[in-house]
Amino acid sequence: MPDTAKGLPKIHHVPFAGSDNFPHSPPYLHSPNTTGRGVWAEPVERARNALAKLSMDDMVKIVTGTGFGNGLCVGNIGPVKKIGFPGLCVHDSPTGPRGVDLVTVFPPAITVGATFSKDLMYARAQAIGDEFRTKGIHVHLGPMVNVMRAPSAGRNWEGFGADPYLNGEGAHHHVRGIQSQGVQATVKHYTANEQEHFRNTGSSNVDERTEREIYMHPFMRGAFAGAAAFMTAYNLVNNSWSSQSSLLINQRLKTELGFQGYIMTDWGAHHSGVASALAGLDMSMPGDAHCCQELHTNSSFWGPNLTHAVSNGSVPEWRVRDMATRVLAGYYLVGQDKDFPKTNFNFWDINDPMTNAHVDATKNHSIIARDVVNAGTVLLKNKNETLPLKKPRKIAIVGSDASPFPLGPNYWDDRIGWPYGALGEGWGSGSVEYSYLISPYEALQARARKNNTGVNWSFDDFNHENAKKVANYTDVALVFVTSLSGEGFGSVPKSHPQNKSANMGDRNNLTLWNSGEQLIKSVASVNNNTVVIVHSVGPVLMEDWIEHPNVTAVLWANLPGSESGSSIVDVLYGDYNPSGRLPYTIAKERKHYPADVMYNSKIHQPQINFTEGLMVDYRWFDHKNISPRFEFGFGLSYTQFKYHNLDVAYVGDAKLKNWNDHWGHKNATTGLPSWLFKNAYNVTFQVENTGKFDGHEVPQLYVGFPKKSGEPPRVLRAFDRVWIPAGQNRTISHHLSHYDLSIWNTSTQQWLRPDGNIRLHVGASSRNLHLHKDLP
Secondary structure (H helix, E strand, C coil), X not given: CCCCCCCCCCCCCCCECCECCCCCCCCCCCCCCCCCCXXXXXXHHHHHHHHCCCCHHHHHHHHECCCCCCCCCCEEECCEHHHCECCEEEECCCCCCCCCCCCCCCCCHHHHHHHCCHHHHHHHHHHHHXXXXXXXXXXXXXXXXXXXXXXXXXXXXXXXCCCHHHHHHHHHHHHHHHHCCCCEEEEEEEXXXXXXXXXXXXXXXXXXXXXHHHHCHHHHXXXXXXXXXXXXXXXXXXXXXXXXXXXXXXXXXXXXXXXXXXXXXXXXXXXXXXXXXXXXXCEECCCCCCCCCCCCCCCCCCCHHHHHHHHXXXXXXXXXXXXXXXXXXXXXXXXXCCCCCCCCCCCCCCCCCCCCCCCXXXXXXXXXXXXXXXXXXXXXXXXXXXXXXCCCCEEEEECHHHCCCCCXXXXXXXXXXXXXXXXXXXXXXXXXXXXXXCCHHHHHHHHHHXXXXXXXXXXXXXXXXXXXXXXXXXXXXXXXXXXXXXXXXXXXXCXXXXXXXXXXXCCCCCCCCCCHHHHHHHHHCCCCCEEEEEEECCCCCCCCCCCCCCEEEEEECCCCHHHHHHHHHHHHXXXXXXXXXXXXXXXXXXXXXXXXXXXXXXXXXXXXXXXXXXXXXHHHHHHHXXXXXXXXXXXXXXXXXXXXXXXXXXXXXXXXXXXXXXXXXXXXXXXXXXXXXXXXXXXXXXXXXXXXXXXXECCEEEEECCHHHCCCCCEEEEECCEEECCCCEEEEEEEEECHHHXXXXXXXCEEECCCCCCEEEEECCCCCEXXXXXXX
């Protein structure tokens, strides 16, 4: 496939699972009432008691948005005064409060995924939750946990990476962090929402095993964390709209996973009244039948139409009552009936003095934001210990990505069309207005003055001669390059120097933007100590320059948000020892990836067939024995680590050791059993820091199932980020559950341990594995 903006890859027709018959969801499976189990018991009881006082019109009001632009937030549920319910402010984004002033642009989830740190996943979400609460936002539209199936997909940067387990841990800790602040979390986009082209018309066709093992897993972890809400996706799945797929909503979420909260549509993803209600949908957002226009048309699939559907018997009264119960229970679950701030901003007019109180939500959140960026920065190359920098006499700073943007960081709405300047986030509804942005140039200039280092710069990406001029005869040349993408409602226009054709959300290519490759090579042609810093939404091809002898170091800095310059200085100068790991694979050629975006289709409902099945990202590379440029989980450090003494012991209930038999005649269609997620094995090993620097190591545990099981050679099942001072050892311990060691059996509808030996692999990346042992 060509990798060029002139000619997009031509995706040929591929039968789904060997058949041209379109997959589809059964039209109707029973929608269960919320049972109010566990932490949901009291909230559900309170919701039911409150609803006993309400009419059908009142209940419909609780589940139908007020309309696009009709309220202070991007989505709004109106108040019901009879029960003291103030309504709900439902608002973007996973990265921070969207379109609001005096907030932090936190590093996006792709950077958080690169930390491989559960603690930082939680701490960042906690800070985001605090800002949402401070602004009076009840419902946070995040986390986004779609798996990076195609590396060029536009919204990859809003999720945690290309592995379902990594995404699942991101989902779990994000939900817990947000809801610890009394804000409802919304896990999105459910499900298989893996590209922006045809996002409103395409059908993601996924076989059942792949659906369970790859795309469902992060949502399961979000549900088990106690998420108040889920959001359905724009796309169809197996030719049924996500928002009215009875199989995905009633069976998978509400029955199999036992989800107790409510399920809302994405904005404009509501397609029917009766069918969606019976399929288990609980909230229409933003409430219009045809979204998204700011002029409210009073036209809705629900609202009065839902009341009418109940009165004529099309929708049973108990179904609407359960919708409203779930919504109110989410409100009570996180304690929003007690001292929750009123919404104090107007998303639609940020400068209106009557509706904007301009409340500062940032507090000390720059600290956690900077910690996350530091921990998520990946050292890909460090020839002859180029880094950390040691008080160079002269440095050159090259590339617009190092510079402040001349028109200000918020000149471009939702960051759409961002042409150059310091890149901190992608574009679309996942973006956040900058209250401040510390560019690399500003931070480097300040650090250089402390060291009496001379500084010169060139910020014109296309003036290669000037770049060479300022880089020549300097101790080190720092070249900043980027790659950008975003949500499909916006595109970078053809007039942008990057494009021959518009980038419509998904990236047209996997190359660097703004002449990045040529800029690197130009600088490297005159400076034998060229350090490349990449800010990117996802993988880029780097074969043109990665092995250039004068490119001595490469820092993969992902998307840094507001703390771009502060963080990169911390890492470049060794104030912070890099510990980031790639949350996806960087290939040598685009064609080496197992899947790509479908850019072109002549049919009204394009069929996007997930024919790669379980072999997503590194799983495919391992399965096909393809050498990547940098594998999933890869990252260097300024120090070195050694691994020792892998031990595995069964710690579970003796009667569950052969858990396949424990299922008996039951299966997942009536709900997953709690024993499936109990600890089965304890895995321990030692990691020793043998270098000169204190630092974090990120040990990763992979499970190798028997080859005949049809699984990839190895799958990630545990990780964490561990601080180890120089010269010291740490004992690492991980638990594996029965679920972690099972695969989905479509015939029995059960999670079963496959026949044969299961082998455990422990190491520093998906291919740098030091310890191996069979499961006893």
